[in-house]
Amino acid sequence: MDTYFSVDSDNSRRTGLPTFAASGGAKNVALGLTSSCDLARQWVVIGLVGLPRLVWGVEDSPIVKQRGDRNAVSAGMTLGYRF
Amino acid sequence: MKTPHFGKSATSQAVVRVGDILHPAAFVRIIGVCAATLCALEVAVAQERPQNFLWLGSVSVHEFEGSKDTVSRPFLVGRVDYRQYGSLRITGGAVQYNLLGEKSPWSFGPLVFVRPARDRDVKDPVASLMREADAKFGAGLFAQYWFRDALTHGDRLGVEVETRGGMGNQFTWTAFNQSLKTGAFQHGVTSTSKVKIGISFESMLTSTGPVWA
Numbered sequence: 488m489d490t491y492f493s494v495d496s497d498n499s500r501r502t503g504l505p506t507f508a509a510s511g512g513a514k515n516v517a518l519g520l521t522s523s524c525d526l527a528r529q530w531v532v533i534g535l536v537g538l539p540r541l542v543w544g545v546e547d548s549p550i551v552k553q554r555g556d557r558n559a560v561s562a563g564m565t566l567g568y569r570f
Numbered sequence: 571m572k573t574p575h576f577g578k579s580a581t582s583q584a585v586v587r588v589g590d591i592l593h594p595a596a597f598v599r600i601i602g603v604c605a606a607t608l609c610a611l612e613v614a615v616a617q618e619r620p621q622n623f624l625w626l627g628s629v630s631v632h633e634f635e636g637s638k639d640t641v642s643r644p645f646l647v648g649r650v651d652y653r654q655y656g657s658l659r660i661t662g663g664a665v666q667y668n669l670l671g672e673k674s675p676w677s678f679g680p681l682v683f684v685r686p687a688r689d690r691d692v693k694d695p696v697a698s699l700m701r702e703a704d705a706k707f708g709a710g711l712f713a714q715y716w717f718r719d720a721l722t723h724g725d726r727l728g729v730e731v732e733t734r735g736g737m738g739n740q741f742t743w744t745a746f747n748q749s750l751k752t753g754a755f756q757h758g759v760t761s762t763s764k765v766k767i768g769i770s771f772e773s774m775l776t777s778t779g780p781v782w783a
Contacts, residue, residue, distance in 0.1 A: 490637065494700075501699045515635075524755050533625070541636060551636035556697050559635075565627020565645070 492548040504549040515539045529569050537561040624648040639693040647764040664732075666712055681732065682707070 492509035499506045525531050527559035539559050540546075546557035625647045633639045651657040651672045656679065659666040664683035670676050684707050690698045714730040 498700045499611055501701065502696050504696065522755055533627070535629070546636075548636065550697060550700075554638075554694050555636040556632075556638040557633040557636065559637075561629055561631045563629025563631075563645075564628055565625045565629075567625040569621040569623045 492545050492550060494549055496504060504553060506551075507548050509548060514543075514545055515541050521569075531567040533565045533567055533570065535561075535563050535565070622648075622650045626667070633692050633694075635692065637692070638699070664712075675716045675718075677712070679712060680709065681712050682709045684708075 492507070494502070494504050494507045496506055517535070517537060520536045520537070521533060522535075523531050523533040537560070539561070540549060540556040546552065551557055623696040626644070628642055628644050630640050630642050646660060649657060649672075653671060656670065657668045657672050659668060665683045666677075666681040667679045668677045669679040684705055690700075691704060692698045704761050710733045712730060712732045714728060716728040
């Protein structure tokens with residue numbers, strides 16, 4: 488977590504963002520939705536939407552607060568094979 | 571509405587997480603919610619008997635955790651059950667070998683993982699100025715347990731602890747609510763939370779107890 492959310496003095500100097508030390512604790516909570524349809528006996532096509540939210544201090548990182556968004560929506564499509 | 575059958579193997583499948591073995595830098599961005607989402611689906615579709623599976627697809631995800639920019643990434647998730655010899659799981663940023671097989675609510679075994687790099691090739695002009703973080707590979711152990719009918723009939727509550735050599739530990743819980751089948755379609759809902767507990771073996775040696783990062 489420290490690698491991705493902390494801003495040390497060197498990165499602060501590079502970017503102009505304030506320093507920030509990410510602490511432990513919950514990183515995210517998320518809700519996922521899926522819908523699938525069988526194409527054949529072993530093949531399935533799947534659509535998915537993910538709604539994660541950074542929580543409990545991580546969202547206070549300037550990387551998130553000033554340059555990003557604590558909420559993220561992910562969506563995708565996949566082909567599955569069961570055997 | 572058809573009530574899905576949840577075999578033990580299906581419950582243990584639900585901890586599979588999504589990753590992108592084709593592009594390790596994408597791991598962190600899609601491990602969270604997409605993982606649990608696909609896992610929920612696999613639980614739902616495994617109605618009659620344990621099944622191995624392989625999923626290949628593409629997801630639109632944020633460029634890095636906390637980013638407002640999105641990119642499209644391929645991903646691969648899979649599981650092969652060797653019965654009494656255990657099972658192999660491709661679980662996003664990690665590959666796990668479950669020594670207990672898929673018929674037990676317990677899972678335990680070794681894992682190898684990759685921590686994705688953060689390079690400067692990101693859309694945000696300020697984030698791109700940050701120092702690069704190299705990708706790291708490591709090994710550790712994992713343990714999981716899935717409760718049946720924990721909150722309501724048909725749902726699942728799973729807990730997992732991973733220790734990752736040199737990179738701290740991780741606790742994850744996933745509550746899976748029963749899916750809904752309508753005609754040819756199967757729908758699923760999953761909620762999940764990931765906590766980095768930050769107890770390192772090194773810190774325990776040098777203190778009187780666990781140190782929480």
